[in-house]
Amino acid sequence: MPATTDVVAEHEAMAQRYGEAWNSQDLDAIVSAHAEDGIYQLHVGEDPFEGREAIGTEFARIIAQLPDIHFEPKRLIATEAGWTLESTMSGTLSAPGELDGEEVGSAGAKVAVDCLDLIVVSDGAITEKHTYLDSVTLLRQAGGR
Amino acid sequence: MGAAVGNGPAVMDAEAFVRGFERGWGSPGSAEEAAARFDELLDPDIRLIQPQLPDLVGRSAARSGFFEPLFTLLPDARATVERWAARDDTLFIELTMSGTLGGRPASFRACDRITLRGPVAVERESYIDPIPLLATVAARPRAWPAFARYQLALLRHRRQRRRSR
Numbered sequence: 001m002p003a004t005t006d007v008v009a010e011h012e013a014m015a016q017r018y019g020e021a022w023n024s025q026d027l028d029a030i031v032s033a034h035a036e037d038g039i040y041q042l043h044v045g046e047d048p049f050e051g052r053e054a055i056g057t058e059f060a061r062i063i064a065q066l067p068d069i070h071f072e073p074k075r076l077i078a079t080e081a082g083w084t085l086e087s088t089m090s091g092t093l094s095a096p097g098e099l100d101g102e103e104v105g106s107a108g109a110k111v112a113v114d115c116l117d118l119i120v121v122s123d124g125a126i127t128e129k130h131t132y133l134d135s136v137t138l139l140r141q142a143g144g145r
Numbered sequence: 146m147g148a149a150v151g152n153g154p155a156v157m158d159a160e161a162f163v164r165g166f167e168r169g170w171g172s173p174g175s176a177e178e179a180a181a182r183f184d185e186l187l188d189p190d191i192r193l194i195q196p197q198l199p200d201l202v203g204r205s206a207a208r209s210g211f212f213e214p215l216f217t218l219l220p221d222a223r224a225t226v227e228r229w230a231a232r233d234d235t236l237f238i239e240l241t242m243s244g245t246l247g248g249r250p251a252s253f254r255a256c257d258r259i260t261l262r263g264p265v266a267v268e269r270e271s272y273i274d275p276i277p278l279l280a281t282v283a284a285r286p287r288a289w290p291a292f293a294r295y296q297l298a299l300l301r302h303r304r305q306r307r308r309s310r
Contacts, residue, residue, distance in 0.1 A: 043255075044274045044276050044277065086237075118256065132255065134196035134273075134274060136197055136276065137196065
């Protein structure tokens with residue numbers, strides 16, 4: 001069994017790789033970091049996405065909507081359990097989105113919001129990802145109503 | 146579940162803060178009682194940052210701009226710590242805030258980023274999305290009076306701040 005400090009260093013390195021994958025919009029690299037039965041939840045009142053396939057579909061949608069999506073790290077704490085990353089998420093909207101059947105946002109709108117990810121890792125794979133951000137600010141920046 | 150990286154005084158401070166945070170949110174009571182329980186955990190010049198609301202500075206502002214409006218909306222507000230992580234002076238606490246809204250239980254997840262100076266918080270930024278709360282209020286007409294009082298409490302706080310400047 002690896003020592004605690006080794007596990008923390010592993011998770012810190014994994015966090016770096018995962019962030020690089022997002023910042024290069026490398027969907028395969030992002031999704032391969034997640035466990036087959038992992039979950040992803042964006043805490044804006046949505047149910048979690050369960051399983052790597054569902055997570056991959058959702059991440060593909062996010063990247064299609066913000067093709068230059070970028071996470072600028074502000075604070076990272078890696079632990080034995082995983083890591084917590086505070087960052088600024090930014091990007092340019094490729095097309096209007098859809099919310100409850102209504103079109104929201106304008107193509108070309110630039111967004112930048114503070115974002116917090118809590119990641120749980122088991123056996124080298126992400127088993128839980130919880131994302132917290134202010135979607136009201138995000139919608140306002142996107143040109144939504 | 147909690148984890149602090151490293152050891153030494155900063156880690157002990159973070160662990161002590163989390164215990165105090167759990168005690169502070171774990172006991173039912175009024176806004177006044179909750180604010181009093183947090184006095185020892187908050188620096189006199191604490192800065193509270195939260196989405197869609199102006200920053201609050203100082204314990205008095207925390208009382209009138211955070212605790213009072215919150216307890217107006219959720220009279221039995223309490224929070225449980227889901228997990229936490231700390232390194233140096235930074236502490237992240239993921240929590241579930243729950244209470245009674247419009248006569249029925251309601252709960253919301255949030256994550257606080259706290260900057261510690263010794264055992265007290267000098268800054269707290271709350272990562273919470275307001276939409277689930279607003280959607281719950283919209284779906285429960287019995288919650289509308291409480292939400293109106295919540296907005297009034299925020300307005301009262303802003304007026305007090307303006308007068309004191």
